[in-house]
Amino acid sequence: MKALIIGPSWVGDMMMSQTLYRMLKAEQPDRVIDVMAPAWCRPLLSRMPEVNQALDMPLSHGALRLGERRRIGSALRGCGYEHAFVLPNSFKSALVPFFADIPQRTGWRGEMRYGLLNDLRKLNKTAFPLMVQRYAALACPADKIRQASDLPELLWPKLEVSRQEKIEAAAQFGLQGERPIIGFCPGAEFGPAKRWPHYHYATLAGELIQRGWQVVIFGSAKDELAGEQIRMTLAGKLRTWCHNLAGKTQLEQAILLLANCDAVVSNDSGLMHIAAALNKPLVALYGPTSPDFTPPLSDKARIIRLISGYHKIRKGNALEGYHQSLIDIKPERVIAELDSLLTPSAEHE
Missing domain, CATH: 3.40.50.2000 (Glycogen Phosphorylase B;)
Structure with missing residues (x-):
């Protein structure tokens, strides 16, 4: 199983997203996880042992650049990704996995992303009060996790430094x-x-x-x-x-x-x-x-x-x-x- 994560664009959010990577890896140890994120995230991602490689997202946080996102997604076709997880809630963040034609694309509904995501979750903010819980819930089948108490024990972020x-x-x-x-x-x-x-x-x-x-x-x-x-x-x-x-x-x-x-x-x-x-x-x-x-x-x-x-x-x-x-x-x-x-x-x- 090879997975592509569309990662967040802030330091704190990127750190909390590691809980998702750790849970995916614990569930399936041979899973290969690549994370697409801004280039500045590389020092963080390189210290997360669950991440196979960091893929640079060259577009700025607020840029739509539809043609460029189509080009990036098309370049990922044939890379063997079977599952994508889209962590930001924006419409544009779901475009690359869609254009990459990744079979399963999971994320919260966010900015009305019908069609772009085919494993679309409707977020109950009261049921998942913490951001890390919302990331972790994406690692689990939607019908199994209705609230934070249904989640398995969370694996907190852990960076490695020699x-x-x-x-x-x-x-x-x-x-x-x-x-x-x-x-x-x-x-x-x-x-x-x-x-x-x-x-x-x-x-x-x-x-x-x-x-x-x-x-x-x-x-x-x-x-x-x-x-x-x-x-x-x-x-x-x-x-x-x-x-x-x-x-x-x-x-x-x-x-x-x-x-x-x-x-x-x-x-x-x-x-x-x-x-x-x-x-x-x-x-x-x-x-x-x-x-x-x-x-x-x-x-x-x-x-x-x-x-x-x-x-x-x-x-x-x-x-x-x-x-x-x-x-x-x-x-x-x-x-x-x-x-x-x-x-x-x-x-x-």
């Missing part, structure tokens, strides 16, 4: 081995309303550095300023042990460096989901976005959130655009959660 890769990455970025490493992921895709304030991160960093830790800050180029705000808020001597790598790493390098961390503190972000898949002790900080749909999938994750429900807020209501619910999460609370995660009893739960 010891040698970790050593080489730490050496490349000058991370010294005499202090344990805690990763900070202070960025968020939609701006400061989803970010824990930089001054709280700085207070936490100062306390941890005085306890013997070193801090590594992760993020994209647009998070570099936030990382520098954290570092420069520290007293001079403490800055020696705070490394701002936001904007200085590619995704592949960030994965390897997160694998070196002994713990991670993160906003709701793609890097949070990567840290969870690396099985790192993780404190996840939520404000207006909700963990009820896309929580970090790890027994070693602790979620801190002081409000309930989902809030469609892109701008914060406090100084520098921060959201008050994140301001109200104090560094002392985060330290307490880290302490509980890192005690020997917590590690063996």
Whole structure:
């Protein structure tokens, strides 16, 4: 059996989709799974042992480009795919498997994809409240799975990184081995309303550095300023042990460096989901976005959130655009959660 997955276009969603790949492989170990996704996903997919190969989707997230999708699909005919799983809910995402003439094409109904998908599922969002449950349900016959409680035990995302890769990455970025490493992921895709304030991160960093830790800050180029705000808020001597790598790493390098961390503190972000898949002790900080749909999938994750429900807020209501619910999460609370995660009893739960 050879399967083609049309994968999602966001880091967190891509990480959660690994649960589907793991379940398909567990059901049929000789199944060959190829995933078509944007090229930037390759560092993630290459660390998922269930994935045979990553196929680049050259079209941008919002582009229809019907003729190009027809060309891509036609090129896949004769590759032996028997089953396609379409994870995004858009109409255009179902076109390539249709043009590839793959016999069985499974996905949620989404944008009225009648005809494009011939194993079309109607989603009851209440029955499957988590995104990972919705992905996992596609691995099962539609008549067998009516709600999340019908699902078999979910196999959570799990990225593989070798010891040698970790050593080489730490050496490349000058991370010294005499202090344990805690990763900070202070960025968020939609701006400061989803970010824990930089001054709280700085207070936490100062306390941890005085306890013997070193801090590594992760993020994209647009998070570099936030990382520098954290570092420069520290007293001079403490800055020696705070490394701002936001904007200085590619995704592949960030994965390897997160694998070196002994713990991670993160906003709701793609890097949070990567840290969870690396099985790192993780404190996840939520404000207006909700963990009820896309929580970090790890027994070693602790979620801190002081409000309930989902809030469609892109701008914060406090100084520098921060959201008050994140301001109200104090560094002392985060330290307490880290302490509980890192005690020997917590590690063996």
